[in-house]
Amino acid sequence: MFPILAPPPAVQEAVVTAARLPAPLSLVPDAQVITADDIALHQSVFAFDALAALPGVQISRAGAFGGVATVRLRGASSDKTLVLIDGAPVNDPTSPAGGFDFSGLDLANVERIEVLSGPQGSLWGSDAIGGVIAVTTREPDGLRGGGEAGSFGTRRLTASAGMAGEHGALGIGAAWFDTGGISKADSRDGNTERDPFDSLTLQANGRVNPAGGLSLDGKVRYTLAHTAFDSFGGPTGVMDGPDSQTGRTVSGFLRAQLMGPFGVKQTLRLDGMDLDRASTSYFGGAAFPFEARGRRLDWRWTAERAGPGPSAVLVGVEEERAREDTGDGVQTSRNLGAFAVWRVDPSPRLSATLSARRDAPRDYAGVTTLRAAASVGLGGGVTVQGSWGQGFKAPSIFQTSYPCFECAPPGPAIGLRPEHAAGEDLALLWRSADGRIEARLAAYRLSVRDQIDYLYPQGYVNLVRTRTEGLEAEVKADLGGGWAIKAAYAYADARDLSTGAPLIRVAAHAGSAELDWRGARADAALTLRVRGRAADTFGEIKPFAVANLAGSYEVRRGLRLTARIENLTGVRYQEAFGYGEPGFAVYAGFRLGD
Numbered sequence: 001m002f003p004i005l006a007p008p009p010a011v012q013e014a015v016v017t018a019a020r021l022p023a024p025l026s027l028v029p030d031a032q033v034i035t036a037d038d039i040a041l042h043q044s045v046f047a048f049d050a051l052a053a054l055p056g057v058q059i060s061r062a063g064a065f066g067g068v069a070t071v072r073l074r075g076a077s078s079d080k081t082l083v084l085i086d087g088a089p090v091n092d093p094t095s096p097a098g099g100f101d102f103s104g105l106d107l108a109n110v111e112r113i114e115v116l117s118g119p120q121g122s123l124w125g126s127d128a129i130g131g132v133i134a135v136t137t138r139e140p141d142g143l144r145g146g147g148e149a150g151s152f153g154t155r156r157l158t159a160s161a162g163m164a165g166e167h168g169a170l171g172i173g174a175a176w177f178d179t180g181g182i183s184k185a186d187s188r189d190g191n192t193e194r195d196p197f198d199s200l201t202l203q204a205n206g207r208v209n210p211a212g213g214l215s216l217d218g219k220v221r222y223t224l225a226h227t228a229f230d231s232f233g234g235p236t237g238v239m240d241g242p243d244s245q246t247g248r249t250v251s252g253f254l255r256a257q258l259m260g261p262f263g264v265k266q267t268l269r270l271d272g273m274d275l276d277r278a279s280t281s282y283f284g285g286a287a288f289p290f291e292a293r294g295r296r297l298d299w300r301w302t303a304e305r306a307g308p309g310p311s312a313v314l315v316g317v318e319e320e321r322a323r324e325d326t327g328d329g330v331q332t333s334r335n336l337g338a339f340a341v342w343r344v345d346p347s348p349r350l351s352a353t354l355s356a357r358r359d360a361p362r363d364y365a366g367v368t369t370l371r372a373a374a375s376v377g378l379g380g381g382v383t384v385q386g387s388w389g390q391g392f393k394a395p396s397i398f399q400t401s402y403p404c405f406e407c408a409p410p411g412p413a414i415g416l417r418p419e420h421a422a423g424e425d426l427a428l429l430w431r432s433a434d435g436r437i438e439a440r441l442a443a444y445r446l447s448v449r450d451q452i453d454y455l456y457p458q459g460y461v462n463l464v465r466t467r468t469e470g471l472e473a474e475v476k477a478d479l480g481g482g483w484a485i486k487a488a489y490a491y492a493d494a495r496d497l498s499t500g501a502p503l504i505r506v507a508a509h510a511g512s513a514e515l516d517w518r519g520a521r522a523d524a525a526l527t528l529r530v531r532g533r534a535a536d537t538f539g540e541i542k543p544f545a546v547a548n549l550a551g552s553y554e555v556r557r558g559l560r561l562t563a564r565i566e567n568l569t570g571v572r573y574q575e576a577f578g579y580g581e582p583g584f585a586v587y588a589g590f591r592l593g594d
Helices: 036-040 047-051 399-401
Strands: 031-036 057-061 069-073 083-087 110-117 133-135 141-152 152-164 168-179 197-208 216-226 231-234 237-239 245-259 264-283 285-306 309-324 330-349 350-361 367-379 382-393 419-431 437-455 459-480 485-494 509-516 524-530 533-534 539-541 542-555 559-565 583-591
Touching: 031 036, 036 047, 036 110, 036 542, 047 057, 047 069, 047 110, 069 083, 069 133, 152 350, 309 399, 330 399, 399 459
Parallel strands: 083 133, 231 237
Antiparallel strands: 031 110, 057 069, 110 133, 141 152, 141 583, 152 168, 168 197, 197 216, 216 245, 245 264, 264 285, 285 309, 309 330, 330 350, 350 367, 367 382, 382 419, 419 437, 437 459, 459 485, 485 509, 509 524, 524 542, 533 539, 542 559, 559 583
């Protein structure tokens, strides 16, 4: 789950595509990749399951099974992570800060997840201050499926079918998940009402490669989810209640690629996302319904040329349009950006990348962001990597339309400024001569200026300067006989510089350890995740350590039985203050088409 360096030479190295110019993982600073094999080995169901153990990544969710799940990269608040599905931005324009909810992102039919930490504004524009998480779905080839059932009345079915070849592809996929759940409010506070959750994800893809260097492809993904949740309102914080939410999201892209003269590949793509969300919360016995509809539409043109020599250049122009309607009128935003990326690899041991971008938000002054990164092999298996980058985040539509209750007359806050960030890091990597041992040690700093926070009764204001300084350490070793171990540790000192207080939901210490075994017909993975104490808005998140065990056995070719135990020791813990997590749980199932 922690693939951080190039694997041994006999294994094909992962290629990072979220860096705009695709490059081997070993040449991209700040990059981590979770592959389809990692997902299958650990039997990860949702994206946060796979992300939780990566160093520098911290997960918070408002209760298990459908509770809002957010991701913080290197201490940056969750809204500062840009999320892409098949290259299409899917951050929610109707959420307060424009963040993404990972709770319903099912990993069935997902090929890989890429994480780029640190400011990536020069590559992706707004929302990428903390980094980028890029999810790539599978292009099905043949029939695959699976199912499982287990604790809390949980059931899951997955299926995909398709044909893929050099000249074209066509495929479909589906995933259904249903559970009776547990109380999202922590049971130690007397909450016993179960909060069910169910979701349905459908996807389709198509590709044609006619003669003449032309390629046309597209994907669409549909998710429908319903969850019961619990809100703050009782003497101990979060309490049982009849709150519920139903959400529908459609995202996808259409793309045309043409290999033109002089080796220039031109790409024109259209990305879109549309979502509807309806929820009802209860306070003091009264019902408060809320409906929201959001839409994003992006177009992008790029031209990419490899060479002359060991170099590659990418230039592009893109426009993003967003729209949200939360019942107080329709609000819109628009941004036009132009960018360029240049990478040069003068030798197998040296790679350098420079990128620059100019964004012109409709409602704000233009912003220029830059980034430089390099990877240098020193010999003896030692590599030094470093990067420096800038980022910015324009105020979300929700923030600019939220009322200021002390204003006369009451109305939206005026004069919100975009958030700006700068970050740098330096990493030392080592791989043994036989490729069986790999290690990484990295130090980083991320500073955010004009961070937007909510204050009552003013509403949203530019108030906070924040800074996170930290260390990340990772090691993995092939022990032979199919056995492997992996371990990771992350330290983060994340603070509000105006008060000196720690940032909420960012633990100073977090780590993980893993023991894997892969045999001819069976495999198993034992994972331990540890997180230290962290501040939260209404209290403190206590330290915890939780262990999971997953294994599978190939009964015959194309049929594999699976089983996993989550929370082996039944520890009670919280990812967010006031919200409980499941205790000891057992699941069993099967996979077809492996």
